[in-house]
Amino acid sequence: MSDVLYKAKVETVREQAARPGLSPLNKRRWQNFKANRRGYWSLWIFLILFVLTLGAEFIANDRPILAFYKGELLVPVLVDYPEEKFGGFYAVTDYRDPVISDEIEANGWLIWPPIRYSYSTVNNEIPEAAPAKPSWLYSEEQRCSRYPLGVDDPNCTIGNWNWLGTDDQARDVMARVIYGFRISVLFGLVLTLGSAVVGVSAGAVQGYFGGWTDLIFQRFIEIWSSIPVLYLLMIVAAVLPPGFFILLGLMLLFSWVSFVGVVRAEFLRARNFEYVNAARALGVPNRTIMVRHLLPNAMVATLTFLPFILNGSITTLTSLDFLGFGLPPGSASLGELLRQGQRNLNAPWLGISGFVVISLMLSLLIFVGEATRDAFDPRKTFR
């Protein structure tokens, strides 16, 4: 080999050593993932939506992001200021109150988020009885009819529009959708990761040790998974106040089971691989063998499975909310929006908004999942 070639080789070797995270295998997987255009774009769209909704308080909120009042810079979005500060008497300031906002405007300035409603803010200025149509369906006079100064009222601005109308309690649907998206995705992610950790560990132990461990665990899982989750939720809802974490914990008790099958199968298959035997012959302890040699095998199956479990978790939360056994009343939830749509057939924007958001979210995740599956399929070839 010529000298130059050899140096180039050493160079690439060094490069690979410097970036151990990007093994050639993972590079190929990323290439395969990108080759699925639909999945690739879906990933970006989803990531953008997710990051945006993570900062939902800065997009849709009934408090200003920043306020400058009497020489003091305030951050109402993060800090609760008592109303006394601005001359009122409530414990928490209602910035939407024209008295307060005029007071601040007179002594400084305010920066509102683009949508001036939080998920629980009631809009008292809707032109007709709730649920109100999206603002862009009204003429300007109608839209501003409930404001004290009518069309000339400084608060009848685009920031106070209800882009997707309001629900039957006069809350802004757009704000509820943004917060609902966030809570659904977060719930799905936490539940999926939690059940992945539990399910993968359980499957790993069963598959690796086999024999009696496997037999007893499998029977236990059969009994465990035959408990009707919905009834349990109803019983628990009667005793404990429903909340995000109680719901999460209850769901987690049962959702890990779905991972056990694949992981156990992978471990059963791979525990007699020669490199696993070779590791045993080196004296590597069981736990290390499981983590270092067997888990990567099972991770492919698990990762492929993950997006679909994520979707399942979101759907479960939505359906529980729809039935009224989900998040506490008043929370921003897409299932509750769907229920309102079902009850108020005269207000189609409720059902349509809920449907579009849920189907968009689930489709994006499924497309990402498909691309992930393709990326991890060693036999898949792209032209």
Next chain:
Amino acid sequence: MNPLLSVRDLSVAFTQGGRTTTAVDRISFDIAKGETVALVGESGSGKSVSALSVLKLLPYPPASHPSGKILFKGEDLLAKREQDLRKVRGNKIAMIFQEPMTSLNPLHTIEQQIVEVLSLHQGMGAKQGRKRTLQLLEEVGIRDPEKRLGAYPHQLSGGQRQRVMIAMALANEPELLIADEPTTALDVTVQAQILKLLAELKERNGMSVLFITHDLGIVRKIADRVCVMTQGRIVEAGPTRTIFDNPQHQYTRHLLAAEPKGRPPAADAQAETVMKGSDVKVWFPIKQGFFRRTVDHVKAVDGVDITVRAGQTVGIVGESGSGKTTLGLALCRMISSQGRIEFRGRDIDQRSFTDMRPLRSELQIVFQDPYGSLSPRMSVAEIVAEGLGIHEPRLSAEARDQRVVDVLKEVGLDPETRFRYPHEFSGGQRQRIAIARAMVLNPRFVMLDEPTSALDMSVQAQVVDLLRTLQTRHDLAYLFISHDLKVIRALANEVIVMRNGRIVEHGPAAQIFERPQTDYTRALIAAAFNMETAPVGVVSE
């Protein structure tokens, strides 16, 4: 006279991820009627790909043929439509594959599988098909074919399975038989039987045979003409005798010179005893009935005495299923066994897996399959250093890296390649990595479980040389398990011949090879060195 098959300028290319690799580069060869042509080459030389493209059995795409014609009786097979090709496949041209286990459908009986071929191409009914099947099974030398008709593939031995594959291939009296390494997965004794059968059948039916192999011994035995392939090209072709007596191309000479050479020193009874097993037994219980009572045992290893001394090699030979590997694993305490096992004066047969851990660094194993024994997700450095992390945890990162570099140099690998992953290495290099992983811990005893049988001939010789060098340098005790007597002869001072879990013959290597005492040993030797079959009953089928 026109040749039966004429391959002209054939190329095969594979496209993946926008990159095109040429696996076969403009090869041409002819096969006349009734002739056996061998395609010889090492793995990756493109010989199997060439054979598969004759019947267009490659995955299209990514495979493609940038150039070439395959003329079978004057018709170009590459230009044929899929429907027309199907009439040729299995009918005019039949194929047998390397793995007889995976080439047969495990869910169908032998009869179903052979009758399917017959009904597909000849429209034979069940009754007629059964008659013909019996005839075929008889022809390929399966005894009591009536009893075998209802058998499933797992109930047959490897040799019998390959015979059934051959019967299926012959069912429609093909004019050309393509045999893709049909004996590589078989024992040497069974290999000899299958080769003999193929030669007889060819003679009887006037078939032509395209034989693909990496084993020059087989070629010399059965082929009329040879094409030597390397890196996708045929570098030399001609009558077998000419090629063997007067090889022209450098690569052919290299192949011919590649047999494992050298002889080990004579056994030295004074050397320190490293491993000693007395009356070692590995019995697997057969349980029956509701209460899983133990009714009998499978005696995988049945009362074996063995002593391995420092700097010496004990070779264990025998057919598959004779308990060689089981014995080795029992000595290394990888499976449970009865009987006393002493390792450097310490009794280890009662130790638990955890108690064994401190000893594991002195007691290493090199496995058969270099593709399976290296974790595909770890770099070479990580693989080699794994044992160091357990047995010498206090080693600093630099010292550990230095040890890895040293051992890689010792086994003949470029240490700069240690950050790569196993798939970037060839079979021989991978086996060197596996040896490095064992050697980095400075073991006293190494069990070598068929370390050369998955490798090409020329690589085998290199690995044998490497093992011998390492043994002399570090005074290692080897337990060398193989069914390949050529490798055993090159390395072992002492040989144990095993059959059905028992020792058939035991003695210094020279004595076993020159004056074998039992028919079984004689049959093994004849099959390994001359590919000759033994009388019925001496070895298994």
